[in-house]
Amino acid sequence: MTLSDTQIQIFxxxxxxxxxxxxxxxxxxxxxxxxxxxxxxxxxLSLIKQANQYCQIIVISIFVNPAQFAPSEDLDKYPRTLSxxxxxxxxxxxxxxxxxxxxxxxxxxxxxxxxxxxxxTFVEVKGxxxxxEGKTRPGFFRGVATVCxxxxxxxxxxxxxxGQKDVQQCVIIRNMIRxxxxxxxxxxxxxxxxxxxxxxxxxxxxxxxxxxxxxxxxYQSLIETKKAFENNxxxxxxxxxxxxxxxxxxxxxxxxxxxxxxxxxxxxxxTDPDTLEEIDRIKEKGAILSGALYVGSTRLIDNIxxxxxx
Amino acid sequence: MTLSDTQIQIFxxxxxxxxxxxxxxxxxxxxxxxxxxxxxxxxxLSLIKQANQYCQIIVISIFVNPAQFAPSEDLDKYPRTLSxxxxxxxxxxxxxxxxxxxxxxxxxxxxxxxxxxxxxTFVEVKGxxxxxEGKTRPGFFRGVATVCxxxxxxxxxxxxxxGQKDVQQCVIIRNMIRxxxxxxxxxxxxxxxxxxxxxxxxxxxxxxxxxxxxxxxxYQSLIETKKAFENNxxxxxxxxxxxxxxxxxxxxxxxxxxxxxxxxxxxxxxTDPDTLEEIDRIKEKGAILSGALYVGSTRLIDNIxxxxxx
Numbered sequence: 001m002t003l004s005d006t007q008i009q010i011f012x013x014x015x016x017x018x019x020x021x022x023x024x025x026x027x028x029x030x031x032x033x034x035x036x037x038x039x040x041x042x043x044x045l046s047l048i049k050q051a052n053q054y055c056q057i058i059v060i061s062i063f064v065n066p067a068q069f070a071p072s073e074d075l076d077k078y079p080r081t082l083s084x085x086x087x088x089x090x091x092x093x094x095x096x097x098x099x100x101x102x103x104x105x106x107x108x109x110x111x112x113x114x115x116x117x118x119x120x121t122f123v124e125v126k127g128x129x130x131x132x133e134g135k136t137r138p139g140f141f142r143g144v145a146t147v148c149x150x151x152x153x154x155x156x157x158x159x160x161x162x163g164q165k166d167v168q169q170c171v172i173i174r175n176m177i178r179x180x181x182x183x184x185x186x187x188x189x190x191x192x193x194x195x196x197x198x199x200x201x202x203x204x205x206x207x208x209x210x211x212x213x214x215x216x217x218x219y220q221s222l223i224e225t226k227k228a229f230e231n232n233x234x235x236x237x238x239x240x241x242x243x244x245x246x247x248x249x250x251x252x253x254x255x256x257x258x259x260x261x262x263x264x265x266x267x268x269x270x271t272d273p274d275t276l277e278e279i280d281r282i283k284e285k286g287a288i289l290s291g292a293l294y295v296g297s298t299r300l301i302d303n304i305x306x307x308x309x310x
Numbered sequence: 311m312t313l314s315d316t317q318i319q320i321f322x323x324x325x326x327x328x329x330x331x332x333x334x335x336x337x338x339x340x341x342x343x344x345x346x347x348x349x350x351x352x353x354x355l356s357l358i359k360q361a362n363q364y365c366q367i368i369v370i371s372i373f374v375n376p377a378q379f380a381p382s383e384d385l386d387k388y389p390r391t392l393s394x395x396x397x398x399x400x401x402x403x404x405x406x407x408x409x410x411x412x413x414x415x416x417x418x419x420x421x422x423x424x425x426x427x428x429x430x431t432f433v434e435v436k437g438x439x440x441x442x443e444g445k446t447r448p449g450f451f452r453g454v455a456t457v458c459x460x461x462x463x464x465x466x467x468x469x470x471x472x473g474q475k476d477v478q479q480c481v482i483i484r485n486m487i488r489x490x491x492x493x494x495x496x497x498x499x500x501x502x503x504x505x506x507x508x509x510x511x512x513x514x515x516x517x518x519x520x521x522x523x524x525x526x527x528x529y530q531s532l533i534e535t536k537k538a539f540e541n542n543x544x545x546x547x548x549x550x551x552x553x554x555x556x557x558x559x560x561x562x563x564x565x566x567x568x569x570x571x572x573x574x575x576x577x578x579x580x581t582d583p584d585t586l587e588e589i590d591r592i593k594e595k596g597a598i599l600s601g602a603l604y605v606g607s608t609r610l611i612d613n614i615x616x617x618x619x620x
Contacts, residue, residue, distance in 0.1 A: 025335075119438075122436060126430060126432060127429035145431070180463055181460050
């Protein structure tokens with residue numbers, strides 16, 4: 001499929017998008033926006049469907065954002081599947097525009113992967129960006145907050161939609177919208193899962209069939225903690241121990257099978273839903289349980305919420 | 311004068327400003343915005359007059375921004391003259407709205423003066439914030455960029471107006487608007503001066519009559535360099551030496567007079583107009599000559615441009 005085969009408006013330049021956006025503005029329609037890095041899956045599509053319930057105009061961006069990749073990470077091999085993405089968007093029959101900007105236009109001051117070399121304007125949400133995902137990926141949320149600010153200023157949406165799978169991102173963007181006074185309402189969509197429970201993710205494409213089988217371990221470990229929570233356990237140790245034990249057991253089993261790849265837990269966090277600080281006990285305001293697991297070199301993340309909303 | 315005596319719309323809350331702004335938006339009028347910290351002088355008023363030539367709607371904010379003051383600086387004693395400011399704005403007969411927000415609403419995550427203690431969202435223009443003013447005042451331009459982002463998102467202006475006196479601020483805000491893709495056009499107004507050449511500044515109020523006499527020294531030193539430039543001198547040493555010599559002479563004269571206060575040069579910078587890096591020679595793209603001078607404990611800044619625009 002070529003770009004012209006779709007009914008969706010495709011914009012590759014800010015200037016042309018703004019011209020189109022100006023017309024929408026004069027029609028008093030609510031604009032919903034879902035920023036993506038492409039390689040769309042059911043998680044993205046469910047956000048679009050959610051947006052379609054609130055908004056008359058739906059805009060998607062597809063932009064693999066260099067500022068949220070470290071030099072050691074997978075920017076170059078991050079999956080890019082534009083033609084397939086546009087097919088999926090077309091089939092939804094509710095998407096009005098897709099914004100496909102160039103890196104050079106989004107980052108006019110350039111964007112080297114080394115943070116120390118970066119010049120130009122950056123946005124940072126202090127106090128919520130250094131822990132959890134930010135501990136393993138320093139600079140990641142600075143990249144996310146910066147690109148979202150740029151995209152919000154270009155798209156000028158009334159509503160934005162993010163998926164719960166990226167739970168820390170949800171908390172950070174909600175804080176950013178509040179702190180910077182964007183006139184935008186934020187919505188969080190539920191994590192969409194495969195039949196066995198694996199959270200949908202563009203990075204699942206990296207998994208071989210053998211890896212795919214054990215990729216579910218992270219979610220299963222979260223469920224172990226959930227069971228403990230449902231048994232009225234509230235203290236950190238007794239909530240997390242069953243999860244750690246499950247991961248340890250599967251890690252060892254996997255090693256014994258000599259499949260040529262290893263499983264490694266990056267972290268498991270039990271945090272306050274507002275501050276994202278680790279907690280010793282789940283109290284009335286609830287908690288976020290989140291983690292990251294390496295399956296081979298692929299890093300998978302997942303989370304569940306206890307008695308709280310994003 | 312009370313707030314109700316003026317024809318100008320006064321807004322102290324974001325919510326009420328947004329309601330008013332929404333109506334303006336539907337009328338297709340261009341909105342011009344001048345952010346200020348109050349204590350308005352002819353410099354501000356000249357920006358407002360400039361805005362009135364471009365825009366049908368003029369909005370002023372008066373907000374003493376804590377994020378651009380260090381703990382050691384003059385946040386508490388920064389002059390606040392609201393009633394007088396509103397009189398001046400009324401007399402211009404072109405100002406439509408004044409936005410007077412509360413610190414708590416602009417900074418919902420709080421804003422302690424110690425940068426290390428600050429939480430919430432901040433905007434930084436890397437590469438242009440650490441030198442010149444930023445060297446003496448670390449965190450200053452982070453505070454400026456952050457509050458301007460907040461105010462731009464609330465006011466949603468089509469045009470913004472800044473004064474050349476704050477030359478580094480002009481360069482930084484212009485970069486920020488470009489990098490973050492604000493749909494805003496920026497204008498820079500000339501520095502407005504007293505009869506003897508002293509740049510208008512809210513901080514001039516701090517000067518005693520004796521201090522006021524020598525406050526002109528910074529501008530006079532810039533003029534010494536300008537004379538050298540007009541004599542076709544282009545190398546740093548020969549451009550700046552006459553300026554340094556003038557300041558040194560006046561500093562010594564002032565000491566000899568034992569007036570109870572001292573003069574001290576903070577810095578004199580000759581920089582590339584784009585990168586704000588110090589240069590050894592003025593080439594085709596011109597240069598910014600800028601400096602800061604302490605007169606007693608009052609810190610005054612000024613600048614002139616050579617063959618360049620902001």
